[in-house]
Amino acid sequence: MTGGDREDDREGDREEAPVPDRSAFLEQAGRRLGASLHHGRTLRTVARLVLPLLADLAVVVLPVRGRRTSWHRAGPGDTEESGQVPAEALERAPRVADAVSGVQARAAVLPARELDGLDGALPPDLDPGAQALVVQLSGNGVSSGALILVRGPERPGFRDPDIELARQYAARAGLALATAALYSQQAETTAVLQANLAPAPLPAVDGVRLGAAYRPAAHALRISGDFYHVAARPDDGVSFFFGDVCGKGAEAAVLAGLVQQTLRTLALTDSEPVRDLRLLNQLLLGEESRFTTLVTGSARPAPDGGLTVVTAGGGHLPPLILRHDGRVEEVTIDGTLVGVLPEPVFDRTESHLAHGELMLLYSDGVTEARGGPTGYEWYGDERLARTLATWWGMPAGAVAERVELLTTQWLGGRPHDDIAVLVLQAPPCPRRREDAP
Known part of the structure; x- marks a missing residue:
């Protein structure tokens, strides 16, 4: 993980980050998240926007479809990766499973190693001392997935201001994902009707x-x-x-x-x-x-x-x-x-x-x-x-x-x-x- 040499990543600065900066982040995030109705682009934007302000690494886990769930990860150096895991893998990461299913709407801070069971959603070379924050992505009252934020040990842990900012961001991101998913479903339905009629x-x-x-x-x-x-x-x-x-x-x-x-x-x-x-x-x-x-x-x-x-x-x-x-x-x-x-x-x-x-x-x-x-x-x-x-x-x-x-x-x-x-x-x-x- 990188970020230990950035002055704005120090614990004191992070805890006392000016509210206007956080408000500006949420305002910019709202504009970026609403710029596209393409579900894939929205998914990538959700993961990318939180870096480096809130995390060194971000993973979005989508709701289960059939017997599998999809994830998208954004990391340092504009690296991105996507994949799928069996639905059973979520059972090995209960905090993520609860957020994805909508059972638990509260954010959870936990050691990142507890998420190893997600079968590749997190990189295998993750520092053992990394910390994770799991936040539900709620869209229109229904879970749009889970957002996992990861910080390396060189950065301060997630404190209340960070968790609150992540929660507010997740609310906007969840709505954007839900809207994009609905639009994609309508587009698929339209395409089927056009082809059949x-x-x-x-x-x-x-x-x-x-x-x-x-x-x-x-x-x-x-x-x-x-x-x-x-x-x-x-x-x-x-x-x-x-x-x-x-x-x-x-x-x-x-x-x-x-x-x-x-x-x-x-x-x-x-x-x-x-x-x-x-x-x-x-x-x-x-x-x-x-x-x-x-x-x-x-x-x-x-x-x-x-x-x-x-x-x-x-x-x-x-x-x-x-x-x-x-x-x-x-x-x-x-x-x-x-x-x-x-x-x-x-x-x-x-x-x-x-x-x-x-x-x-x-x-x-x-x-x-x-x-x-x-x-x-x-x-x-x-x-x-x-x-x-x-x-x-x-x-x-x-x-x-x-x-x-x-x-x-x-x-x-x-x-x-x-x-x-x-x-x-x-x-x-x-x-x-x-x-x-």
Whole structure:
């Protein structure tokens, strides 16, 4: 251990250290501890900040997870080391075990050699005369672990002012660790939701061209309440659904996951769009503010080489069809919101797409994108239809990407709602031999 040659480490100076210096230390510690929500960086900061003012060596022992516990150690010369020990090792260091579990909140001063059972958390060459102070790291009333401060024999032992300063520091450090741990858990949950709710890649199906775009709202942790799914049918063509659930963020994502899982399960049976909507409506009834807009259906190659698209809807924006002559038609689908009424009204519509014609499904994140020259104007249904009319001949994927691009440009960097786009397109007319170059 080092520190015996530092004047501020002498017993008299340490016992009578001016209160403003200690207050400044706590103030600086509060700023440093709150500078990051990354649990690993916060852990390293907790161990490093107490050196050399309070100790020559610091070890943070985290709560037990499973059958092991993690520790991080900071020592002289900016040395740091991390590791894990079996949960049983804590039983060989009962003061640390009590602090980690929250059983004993009082600080404890003891010979450092009593902590040898922590299997490497303390260095093996520790001076036999070193002294340790064990302090609970309390965060929001729950233990965030234990802080072990170690002084070599050349330094004075821990006195009441040191213990009180360590206790105040541990309270701040414990809260910082608890906050970082909570944030890490939320980040992990968000990542899992994002991975599970992100649309699956579009299938490759003969006779059907597909395109899609998907941009969750940033303010909702990039967890979207918009969703779509396309699956190849065992006979021919594809089945699909496209919707937007009520709400934002994680709550909406959970509902979107429920809706998608239900519809995918129904697709394994002899699926029929209106029947599926009625069954989903029954499932969602009785849950306050749990409803969705939805378009579901199928697209199959027609005898003339086009597509026959069957759709059923529940309160969603009407799909748009781009015809070969540049006309844009709305597909009228009567239907109430899914999950609101015990006796809903759903209808079924059949559309025919000739060679190259397409159907565009979109969420209100497109038409209600607020921006433009004033920054407050909606993109709107009419502007979308006028723009779509100029895209005849573009493949499905390019149309979907162009809708997302124009919406993003219209927003001009402003916050936006979830954006989802799905395009179903009939294959282009085969080239005649005399047309070939």
